Amino acid sequence: xxxxTTVKSAELRTAGxxxxxxxxxxxxxxxTATAGGGLLLQAVLPPLARIAMADALASSVGEAxxxxxxxxxxxxxxxxxxxxxxxxxxxxxxxxxxxxxEELDVDWENVQIEQAPFDAAKYGLQFAGGxxxxxxxxxxxxxxxxxxxxxxxAAAAQSWNVTPSECSTEAGIVHxxxxxxxxxxxxLASKAAGMSVPDLATVTLKDPxxxxxxxxxxxxxDNAHVVTGQPxxxxxxxxxxxxxxxFQKCPVFGGKVVRANIDAVKKLPGVxxxxxxxxxxxxxxxxxxxxxxxxxxxxxxxxxxxxxREKLEVTWDEGPTAAQSSEGFAxxxxxxxxxAPASYLRRDGDVASSLKGAAHVVEAAYSYPFLAHIxxxxxxxxxxxxDGKVVLWAPTQYPGPGAxxxxxxxxxxxxxxxxxxxxxxxxxxxxxxxxxxxxAAWMSRQVAxxxxxxxxxxxxxxxxxxxxxxxxFLKGGLDNQGxxxxxxxxxVTFGQGGKLADSAAMDxxxxxxxxxxDLEYGQSVMELGVPTGPLRAPRSNALGFVFQxxxxxxxxxxxxxxxDFRLALLGEPRVLVNSTGKPDALRDFNTGRMRDVLRRVAExxxxxxxxxxPKGTGKGVAFYFSHFGYFAEVVQATVAASGxxxxxxxxxxxxxxxxxxxxxxxxxxxxxxxLDGLGAALGQAITIDRGRVVQANFDSVKPLRIDxxxxxxxEFLITDHQPTGLGExxxxxxxxxxxxxxxxxxxxxxxxxxxxxxxxKA
Amino acid sequence: MAYTIEVNGVKRTVNVDxxxxxxxxxxxxxxxxxxxxxxxxxxxxxxxxxHLDGAAVRSCLTAISTIGAxxxxxxxxxxxNPVGRxxxxxxxxxxxxxxxYCQAGQIMTATELLSNNPNPSDAEIDAAMTGNVCRCCTxxxxxxxxxxxxxxxxxxATAR
Numbered sequence: 034x035x036x037x038t039t040v041k042s043a044e045l046r047t048a049g050x051x052x053x054x055x056x057x058x059x060x061x062x063x064x065t066a067t068a069g070g071g072l073l074l075q076a077v078l079p080p081l082a083r084i085a086m087a088d089a090l091a092s093s094v095g096e097a098x099x100x101x102x103x104x105x106x107x108x109x110x111x112x113x114x115x116x117x118x119x120x121x122x123x124x125x126x127x128x129x130x131x132x133x134x135e136e137l138d139v140d141w142e143n144v145q146i147e148q149a150p151f152d153a154a155k156y157g158l159q160f161a162g163g164x165x166x167x168x169x170x171x172x173x174x175x176x177x178x179x180x181x182x183x184x185x186x187a188a189a190a191q192s193w194n195v196t197p198s199e200c201s202t203e204a205g206i207v208h209x210x211x212x213x214x215x216x217x218x219x220x221l222a223s224k225a226a227g228m229s230v231p232d233l234a235t236v237t238l239k240d241p242x243x244x245x246x247x248x249x250x251x252x253x254x255d256n257a258h259v260v261t262g263q264p265x266x267x268x269x270x271x272x273x274x275x276x277x278x279x280f281q282k283c284p285v286f287g288g289k290v291v292r293a294n295i296d297a298v299k300k301l302p303g304v305x306x307x308x309x310x311x312x313x314x315x316x317x318x319x320x321x322x323x324x325x326x327x328x329x330x331x332x333x334x335x336x337x338x339x340x341x342r343e344k345l346e347v348t349w350d351e352g353p354t355a356a357q358s359s360e361g362f363a364x365x366x367x368x369x370x371x372x373a374p375a376s377y378l379r380r381d382g383d384v385a386s387s388l389k390g391a392a393h394v395v396e397a398a399y400s401y402p403f404l405a406h407i408x409x410x411x412x413x414x415x416x417x418x419x420d421g422k423v424v425l426w427a428p429t430q431y432p433g434p435g436a437x438x439x440x441x442x443x444x445x446x447x448x449x450x451x452x453x454x455x456x457x458x459x460x461x462x463x464x465x466x467x468x469x470x471x472x473a474a475w476m477s478r479q480v481a482x483x484x485x486x487x488x489x490x491x492x493x494x495x496x497x498x499x500x501x502x503x504x505x506f507l508k509g510g511l512d513n514q515g516x517x518x519x520x521x522x523x524x525v526t527f528g529q530g531g532k533l534a535d536s537a538a539m540d541x542x543x544x545x546x547x548x549x550x551d552l553e554y555g556q557s558v559m560e561l562g563v564p565t566g567p568l569r570a571p572r573s574n575a576l577g578f579v580f581q582x583x584x585x586x587x588x589x590x591x592x593x594x595x596x597d598f599r600l601a602l603l604g605e606p607r608v609l610v611n612s613t614g615k616p617d618a619l620r621d622f623n624t625g626r627m628r629d630v631l632r633r634v635a636e637x638x639x640x641x642x643x644x645x646x647p648k649g650t651g652k653g654v655a656f657y658f659s660h661f662g663y664f665a666e667v668v669q670a671t672v673a674a675s676g677x678x679x680x681x682x683x684x685x686x687x688x689x690x691x692x693x694x695x696x697x698x699x700x701x702x703x704x705x706x707x708l709d710g711l712g713a714a715l716g717q718a719i720t721i722d723r724g725r726v727v728q729a730n731f732d733s734v735k736p737l738r739i740d741x742x743x744x745x746x747x748e749f750l751i752t753d754h755q756p757t758g759l760g761e762x763x764x765x766x767x768x769x770x771x772x773x774x775x776x777x778x779x780x781x782x783x784x785x786x787x788x789x790x791x792x793x794k795a
Numbered sequence: 796m797a798y799t800i801e802v803n804g805v806k807r808t809v810n811v812d813x814x815x816x817x818x819x820x821x822x823x824x825x826x827x828x829x830x831x832x833x834x835x836x837x838x839x840x841x842x843x844x845x846h847l848d849g850a851a852v853r854s855c856l857t858a859i860s861t862i863g864a865x866x867x868x869x870x871x872x873x874x875x876n877p878v879g880r881x882x883x884x885x886x887x888x889x890x891x892x893x894x895x896y897c898q899a900g901q902i903m904t905a906t907e908l909l910s911n912n913p914n915p916s917d918a919e920i921d922a923a924m925t926g927n928v929c930r931c932c933t934x935x936x937x938x939x940x941x942x943x944x945x946x947x948x949x950x951x952a953t954a955r
Binding site: 121122123124250251252253255256257259260261262263264265266268269271277302303334335336337340407408409410411456457458459460461487489490697698701702704705707708709712730731732736737738739740742744745 | 811812813815816817820824825827828829830831832833834835836837839840842869870871873874882883886887888890891892893894895896897898899902920921922924925927928929930931932933934935936937938
């Protein structure tokens with residue numbers, strides 16, 4: 034790219050996603066001429082905004098705005114757009130550059146995408162999570178592209194000595210129709226760098242009706258590499274001279290190494306180093322996200338290290354978590370349910386007297402298990418420590434905290450940590466935590482060589498940050514008209530070190546809050562030694578099951594059609610303000626948007642005819658609002674006399690705003706999220722016994738397979754709202770829709786996940 | 796110990812300590828062919844699928860010492876396989892991948908399927924592909940891509 038000379042910069046205010054934190058969204062657009070006659074456009078955040086962003090992130094992923102565009106236009110017209118976020122399978126590497134290319138008005142065929150390294154100063158916030166890429170970036174990146182286009186037009190107009198308003202653009206060419214002249218962007222790039230930088234806040238955006246790239250089905254930019262098996266993923270990284278490592282941690286979370294037969298293992302074929310890792314040397318707080326105790330085996334091949342591991346004998350101090358088990362938690366939860374909740378998330382009206390006066394009261398206990406993420410690419414990282422600095426290649430969803438963790442673990446400054454982001458073979462939230470980075474970095478320093486650490490499948494399943502299990506003890510009261518008048522939940526969840534465990538919270542506004550006059554959500558907490566964390570659609574993936582299943586029970590008790598009962602509960606279109614009490618267009622619950630997706634899914638699934646299905650076949654419906662997206666889903670399932678469940682078909686209607694940026698990616702995400710949820714409901718649980726995970730591979734934690742996968746019909750309602758993301762919101766409703774379909778088919782209510790097919794035997 | 800095996804039409808010699816070393820790790824770490832992936836290590840996810848004399852096998856369970864004269868073909872050679880090439884084209888046209896990690900294994904199994912059964916039904920596709928996990932659940936598109944590839948004349952796909 035050559036030497037850069039900054040030509041102009043201007044401080045600008047960009048419109049962005051509404052932010053609860055109020056973090057500054059002032060961004061600089063920098064235009065630079067490159068030595069070879071090209072144009073470099075860079076939108077960067079000033080230092081203060083970056084600090085505000087980091088503060089916001091400390092509490093929650095993605096609450097702050099971000100802007101980190103980086104565009105290069107070469108003299109030959111090739112436009113290179115840096116993909117700033119990690120690609121974990123949600124299509125971000127394709128989708129975000131599409132947004133820039135659209136407003137820049139270039140031909141997609143002339144766009145090249147490069148994966149950016151982690152560099153917060155240059156790219157701002159870099160992460161994949163929370164379905165945030167679209168809401169955080171759609172508007173800001175459009176503006177960056179539009180500003181670039183405006184500068185290219187200005188350059189052309191100056192060359193021709195005409196006014197810019199007489200010029201138009203198309204596919205990377207500026208035209209002056211009056212004189213019939215035209216100039217390609219490549220030829221204008223160098224001159225454009227000298228034009229004044231437009232105000233991002235007021236730059237003219239395209240009318241969406243004229244979009245040529247946004248809204249088109251554009252295949253993933255890495256597809257050719259994927260289908261030909263070229264190296265892309267973290268596990269594919271090779272560094273000259275690297276050794277391969279495995280790491281044996283205590284099967285009980287938080288356990289410590291007492292001793293190990295290190296000398297014997299060192300003598301095994303191919304083994305170069307065996308050593309005990311003491312977490313206390315690097316991780317004094319005992320943060321489960323940091324380095325844990327264990328024994329590292331570093332060998333000339335991963336296979337040699339794995340074989341040697343079979344001979345490794347470790348004596349552990351298992352610690353207090355060894356007393357914990359899933360069964361024990363279920364018993365404790367049942368005991369706690371007999372008592373008043375320890376605290377309340379909300380208390381509206383007078384639930385006790387409302388239940389007393391109700392015509393019918395329905396009571397039910399629901400539970401769901403711990404879940405692992407089971408990304409198909411196991412956790413891994415390659416690290417090269419040299420002269421006090423470390424370079425990492427990591428399939429991470431969130432490199433910033435990874436760099437921080439590595440710096441803290443090694444006791445070096447963050448500026449001495451370089452993180453290269455690789456494509457990740459699935460994330461699902463697992464790779465928001467970067468424990469594998471700390472481990473690889475530690476090992477590389479210890480052995481003074483580059484180290485590639487690869488976890489085996491059992492490591493990956495048994496050392497995760499699990500979706501927390503949970504227990505709900507529900508009561509619903511119906512009046513003599515069948516209306517829901519009272520609702521209570523006693524949520525028994527988990528805590529760690531005096532606060533709720535990660536991703537174990539419930540929102541005070543959880544549905545059906547604000548829709549039922551007398552409602553209370555109580556909460557009790559059990560101490561947990563098992564690490565927990567976000568799993569695709571955190572909290573919602575479990576709460577959707579509980580509340581949308583229980584609502585179905587209430588509809589049944591009321592003698593109402595489940596669809597009509599839900600529509601009646603939602604009532605007239607209105608906005609229910611989010612639980613912070615501060616109105617926010619993205620976070621507030623719009624009952625009208627939900628009503629519309631529900632009505633539409635009733636149409637496309639021919640809901641009105643669900644009574645005519647054959648015996649053993651049923652349709653179930655559910656809806657859920659999460660990650661700013663409104664989804665209503667219908668599942669049809671057939672239950673055999675053996676209890677076996679056949680998934681017949683899924684219908685999904687979603688509302689994620691005014692624009693589907695890449696319909697191909699969007700449909701893929703929605704179908705995948707729904708099938709992911711069905712797979713979890715049918716075959717996945719992590720069971721804790723004596724403080725350790727029982728399951729070890731895909732025979733006991735079962736991902737959905739092709740012969741189980743039903744057709745999934747997807748439709749989007751295009752509405753006049755800000756476009757939002759799709760990695761997650763289609764997942765939560767599919768599980769209760771399935772459970773409700775099973776009830777319709779069999780009369781048996783699923784109140785515990787995963788679904789026990791033995792209980793469905795005729 | 797030295798083993799000479801034929802990989803993608805080329806004889807390759809590797810020196811390994813352990814005759815039990817799975818072909819997967821020989822391919823990935825000795826021969827630097829990274830397309831075959833590690834997923835489960837016990838033959839139940841299909842990410843490591845390769846061909847031995849045209850038959851799809853799990854390379855994570857195939858010891859180097861058992862290969863002998865059998866021809867090994869990996870995803871890296873599928874562009875030169877008339878059926879594999881059609882499948883790759885269909886996979887790209889239908890934009891099958893999400894994370895992409897399983898797709899090499901999917902294409903290897905699908906290549907075996909279409910080589911033996913040029914026009915499979917949905918049920919035949921499901922039966923053949925059930926050993927290949929896609930954690931992102933791109934199954935609808937995998938089915939569609941196999942059917943699409945089945946419609947492409949083999950000559951057209953190989954004609955580049």
